Amino acid sequence: MSFVARRGNTLVLAICVLIALPVVTRNAVWTDSAALLGIYALLALSVGLSYGQAGILTLSQAAFASLGAYAAAICTVRWGWPPLADLPVALLLPALIAFPVARLVARLSPLATALSTLAIGSIIAIAIRSADDFTGGYMGIAGVPSIGFVKAPASYAWLIWAMVVIVVFLYENLCHSAYGRALNVLRFDQARAAADGVNPPMLVSAAFAISSSIAGVSGWLYAHYISFVSPESLDAHLSISALLMAVVGGAEFILGPILGTLLLDGLTRLLPAAELQGVYYGIALIVILLVARRGIFGLIEGGLAQVRQLRRSRSGEVTALEIEASRP
Amino acid sequence: MSGGLVAKGMEVSFGGVRALRGVDIVVSPGAVMGLIGRNGSGKSTLFNCITGFVRPSGGRVSVDGKDITGMRPHQVVAKGVGRTFQTPRLEARTSVLTAVTCGLYASVRSSLVGALFGSPWAMREERLLRERAEAEMERLGLANLRHVEVGKLSLGLLRLVEVARCLVSGARFVMLDEPAAGLTSVEKDKLAAEVRAVAARGLGVLLVEHNIDMVRQLCRSVAVLETGNVLCQGTPDEVLRNDDVIRSYLGALGDIEDAAGGWQ
Amino acid sequence: MIHFVEYVLRGALAGAIYALLAAPMSLLFATARTIDFAVGAYALIAAAVAATIGGIAGAEAGLAAAMLSAAIMSLIFVGLKRLGCEDGIVFALASFGLSAVIESFVLWYWGARSFIVSYVAASWSLGGIRLDQQGLFNLLIAAIVVVILHVVVRHSSLGRMMRASAVNAVGATLAAIPVEGLQMGVYLAGGLLAGLAGLLVLYSAGIDFTAPLGLTLSGFGAAIVFGVGSPLRCLFGGIAMGVAQALASGYLSEALSAMTPFLFILLVLSMRPADTEALAGGRP
Numbered sequence: 001m002s003f004v005a006r007r008g009n010t011l012v013l014a015i016c017v018l019i020a021l022p023v024v025t026r027n028a029v030w031t032d033s034a035a036l037l038g039i040y041a042l043l044a045l046s047v048g049l050s051y052g053q054a055g056i057l058t059l060s061q062a063a064f065a066s067l068g069a070y071a072a073a074i075c076t077v078r079w080g081w082p083p084l085a086d087l088p089v090a091l092l093l094p095a096l097i098a099f100p101v102a103r104l105v106a107r108l109s110p111l112a113t114a115l116s117t118l119a120i121g122s123i124i125a126i127a128i129r130s131a132d133d134f135t136g137g138y139m140g141i142a143g144v145p146s147i148g149f150v151k152a153p154a155s156y157a158w159l160i161w162a163m164v165v166i167v168v169f170l171y172e173n174l175c176h177s178a179y180g181r182a183l184n185v186l187r188f189d190q191a192r193a194a195a196d197g198v199n200p201p202m203l204v205s206a207a208f209a210i211s212s213s214i215a216g217v218s219g220w221l222y223a224h225y226i227s228f229v230s231p232e233s234l235d236a237h238l239s240i241s242a243l244l245m246a247v248v249g250g251a252e253f254i255l256g257p258i259l260g261t262l263l264l265d266g267l268t269r270l271l272p273a274a275e276l277q278g279v280y281y282g283i284a285l286i287v288i289l290l291v292a293r294r295g296i297f298g299l300i301e302g303g304l305a306q307v308r309q310l311r312r313s314r315s316g317e318v319t320a321l322e323i324e325a326s327r328p
Numbered sequence: 329m330s331g332g333l334v335a336k337g338m339e340v341s342f343g344g345v346r347a348l349r350g351v352d353i354v355v356s357p358g359a360v361m362g363l364i365g366r367n368g369s370g371k372s373t374l375f376n377c378i379t380g381f382v383r384p385s386g387g388r389v390s391v392d393g394k395d396i397t398g399m400r401p402h403q404v405v406a407k408g409v410g411r412t413f414q415t416p417r418l419e420a421r422t423s424v425l426t427a428v429t430c431g432l433y434a435s436v437r438s439s440l441v442g443a444l445f446g447s448p449w450a451m452r453e454e455r456l457l458r459e460r461a462e463a464e465m466e467r468l469g470l471a472n473l474r475h476v477e478v479g480k481l482s483l484g485l486l487r488l489v490e491v492a493r494c495l496v497s498g499a500r501f502v503m504l505d506e507p508a509a510g511l512t513s514v515e516k517d518k519l520a521a522e523v524r525a526v527a528a529r530g531l532g533v534l535l536v537e538h539n540i541d542m543v544r545q546l547c548r549s550v551a552v553l554e555t556g557n558v559l560c561q562g563t564p565d566e567v568l569r570n571d572d573v574i575r576s577y578l579g580a581l582g583d584i585e586d587a588a589g590g591w592q
Numbered sequence: 593m594i595h596f597v598e599y600v601l602r603g604a605l606a607g608a609i610y611a612l613l614a615a616p617m618s619l620l621f622a623t624a625r626t627i628d629f630a631v632g633a634y635a636l637i638a639a640a641v642a643a644t645i646g647g648i649a650g651a652e653a654g655l656a657a658a659m660l661s662a663a664i665m666s667l668i669f670v671g672l673k674r675l676g677c678e679d680g681i682v683f684a685l686a687s688f689g690l691s692a693v694i695e696s697f698v699l700w701y702w703g704a705r706s707f708i709v710s711y712v713a714a715s716w717s718l719g720g721i722r723l724d725q726q727g728l729f730n731l732l733i734a735a736i737v738v739v740i741l742h743v744v745v746r747h748s749s750l751g752r753m754m755r756a757s758a759v760n761a762v763g764a765t766l767a768a769i770p771v772e773g774l775q776m777g778v779y780l781a782g783g784l785l786a787g788l789a790g791l792l793v794l795y796s797a798g799i800d801f802t803a804p805l806g807l808t809l810s811g812f813g814a815a816i817v818f819g820v821g822s823p824l825r826c827l828f829g830g831i832a833m834g835v836a837q838a839l840a841s842g843y844l845s846e847a848l849s850a851m852t853p854f855l856f857i858l859l860v861l862s863m864r865p866a867d868t869e870a871l872a873g874g875r876p
């Protein structure tokens with residue numbers, strides 16, 4: 001496989017960003033939307049990695065994001081660290097919590113794992129809310145400085161989307177590696193993966209830890225961009241929204257979560273009332289589960305496969321059935 | 329205990345069912361050991377408890393003298409013991425090439441972080457894995473199915489993909505659970521040739537097979553299981569002459585062939 | 593000491609409501625191998641409707657609203673099944689969608705207010721310990737419901753069919769047991785019980801649109817503490833969790849008390865032995 005073929009998703013995304021962002025950043029409102037969308041896209045990508053690849057239905061991504069956000073706020077505001085020095089903390093802290101928890105429960109059924117992500121997310125949220133001296137409790141922390149050279153909203157939009165492209169690049173590398181293949185196998189069949197030599201709970205937990213780090217980065221960007229964090233900024237509803245975004249776009253496809261984010265968030269702006277967002281997201285999820293369980297990308301892929309099959313049979317290429325039929 | 333894959337006194341019970349009652353088996357490097365027995369006699373259970381999928385209630389397993397009893401499946405693979413499943417376990421949408429490449433997981437050396445960042449080292453290894461998988465598929469006659477989704481294959485070819493996935497792993501001992509069921513005679517010959525070649529390379533093979541001709545062709549030694557006990561062991565011809573075996577196993581052969589026919 | 597007894601008793605009363613949420617979850621898990629994440633939302637809609645209409649008619653309308661929501665969920669379940677989905681996690685995901693819809697609808701229609709109605713404000717004093725009558729009433733209702741469920745599951749032909757389809761759905765279908773109908777029935781029963789729980793919460797502590805997730809999780813905690821199995825275990829699980837929560841809030845901190853259900857879940861799950869059967873794999 002050539003370099004380009006193995007980086008298809010990254011290239012497509014990078015080109016889209018390079019075309020769209022210069023246009024979008026001409027308008028202040030759009031710029032702000034683009035920056036926030038990028039943050040949500042990162043969160044949805046983290047769901048894609050954990051649910052779409054490792055099979056962990058995760059409901060704690062917003063909690064991991066808030067860990068990243070609070071890491072940024074506390075390091076820079078309380079301890080006066082220079083910006084960027086807090087990035088490693090925002091990356092590692094969620095992973096250090098996600099890994100052991102996943103390690104404990106990943107050997108159980110996927111339902112049990114989903115439950116425990118919900119539990120760990122709630123515990124993190126409560127802990128943040130009640131550690132008043134440290135996190136500012138319900139008031140949150142204001143005055144988070146911007147990241148050094150990045151100050152204007154437009155630069156943030158660029159930085160955030162650059163981060164999305166980098167994450168997609170890493171994600172795509174993972175998918176094309178032995179580890180990515182192993183994750184796909186064990187999502188369907190742990191026994192089969194174990195017979196290949198995979199340690200299922202270990203690999204699943206590692207994937208979950210990476211996904212929580214991605215969520216941490218999105219929180220880090222959020223804190224520096226908005227310059228304020230509170231328990232309400234990244235609450236449990238965002239976890240659910242991120243999950244819906246990933247599933248609607250196609251959780252197992254690399255770009256699926258990003259497409260889902262753009263679609264759901266874009267259409268939310270057409271809604272009559274903000275309170276109705278949940279109605280709209282929920283119905284979208286149920287409809288997509290009923291008509292296209294693998295999301296919009298799944299629909300597209302199914303369509304492409306049919307076209308390819310048609311073309312093959314036209315061009316007289318052998319199909320699997322013919323090979324079977326011609327077996328000696 | 330010396331070289332080879334040695335299982336001694338294996339005992340397994342599922343609730344009240346005693347599936348294995350003290351089974352001894354030795355697979356030596358470079359030899360094909362046959363394992364036959366009627367349905368439900370415990371062949372697959374023996375596979376499962378050697379490879380760590382089922383916890384034995386008694387007995388010890390060792391590889392080249394090193395004890396592997398009670399290890400988890402992936403640790404057993406790391407010790408160089410590979411296996412296939414009797415019912416192929418494959419996700420319908422993966423391509424044959426990908427499925428076979430998955431078998432190489434145990435030999436991957438680059439780390440998860442390396443893979444994540446796409447280091448040149450990891451990329452080169454990835455190319456090598458692909459080449460090894462392609463070579464194995466070539467030998468088993470699967471090469472032109474490379475891009476076919478496994479969901480479109482017949483059960484026989486699926487088993488062959490399973491075999492390729494196991495052989496490619498670089499294991500020193502491979503355990504094949506009824507690999508030839510559902511194959512055409514040409515494919516069976518290809519499989520037999522590959523099993524022989526694999527043994528000639530010094531691998532030990534444990535072969536469960538209902539097809540007596542194939543067992544006779546390939547195996548130097550055969551063990552017969554009967555309700556969790558080893559009924560007898562010896563060269564294929566000795567075993568097939570044994571009265572107990574004829575009574576226990578060959579008596580049921582007609583049904584088995586029927587059953588095998590019904591699967592396809 | 594008197595404090596301790598008081599915490600335990602109060603916790604037990606509060607935990608009774610969890611049992612009402614837990615019982616249908618364990619039944620659903622047994623018959624359909626899935627989880628309905630929307631039970632908390634059923635409780636919310638029941639409480640909201642009941643509070644708006646008021647009186648007995650309100651309570652009835654609330655229960656009807658909860659059952660209607662559960663009926664929608666059961667239709668989604670059947671729809672997914674008909675479309676060839678066997679994955680319990682997908683059903684659970686769909687129930688999340690429904691939960692989001694209900695919550696958001698309540699927020700839009702009623703606003704962010706909290707619903708509370710108190711009919712029985714009186715309380716009994718028992719050796720210096722104050723026990724409110726509503727709490728005792730809740731416990732009584734939960735106990736009655738759980739015992740009825742227990743009898744149905746253990747000793748009726750309906751229960752036998754349920755147990756059969758839990759062990760082997762395919763076999764049960766072949767034995768002419770209407771597995772799908774049973775599963776839909778269990779979803780509906782979940783709606784009824786969750787609605788009842790919602791009413792009891794409405795009459796005791798009150799409820800607002802953010803409550804469903806917490807209620808659902810508390811229900812889970814109660815359902816799994818003593819192992820998913822019988823409704824009776826759910827009652828004890830609910831009481832145990834209520835007591836733990838009350839003790840944590842009395843002696844440790846409010847934060848820990850709020851975390852209790854989640855800690856319960858993590859603790860129970862991390863101590864469960866791995867599913868070895870799943871690894872061994874079936875026979876052809």
Ligand SMILES: Nc1ncnc2c1ncn2[C@@H]1O[C@H](COP(=O)(O)OP(=O)(O)OP(=O)(O)O)[C@@H](O)[C@H]1O
Binds near residue numbers: 345370373374
């Ligand atoms: N996971 C399990 N749980 C309960 N019983 C089992 C399990 N696996 C196997 N058994 C029982 O153990 C016995 C041996 O089964 P096993 O699969 O090892 O037979 P086999 O020799 O492989 O048969 P076949 O030729 O049909 O593949 C049978 O009685 C079977 O019912």
Ligand SMILES: [Mg+2]
Binds near residue numbers: 372414
């Ligand atoms: Mg077998």
